[in-house]
Amino acid sequence: MRLTQQELANAIHVPYRTINELVNNRRKMNISMALRLAKYFGVSAAFWMNLQLRWDLYHVEQSENKDLKMIQPYASPLAVVR
Numbered sequence: 660m661r662l663t664q665q666e667l668a669n670a671i672h673v674p675y676r677t678i679n680e681l682v683n684n685r686r687k688m689n690i691s692m693a694l695r696l697a698k699y700f701g702v703s704a705a706f707w708m709n710l711q712l713r714w715d716l717y718h719v720e721q722s723e724n725k726d727l728k729m730i731q732p733y734a735s736p737l738a739v740v741r
Contacts, residue, residue, distance in 0.1 A: 671695040687711055 664682060668675040673695065680686035688711035693704040720727065 667699070671699050687715075 664678045665675050668678045673692070677686065677692070681688065681692065688707055690704070690708070693707035693711075696702075696707050697704040
């Protein structure tokens, strides 16, 4: 996009450090940042929040993979097979 972190920071009125930490995965997306990026790039704030959610979900799934594999799905006692 030929956009520097400093240019983006200036455009959305946040400190350069905020953008740098976000880009380098040292800061999570928050609602305020999502709203600013949505306004600037012309996409929804939900888009930016969903990116963060998907990133978090992926990494937690990876770190908890062993435990998750051991969990058996719930079988409702009310389920009747006909």
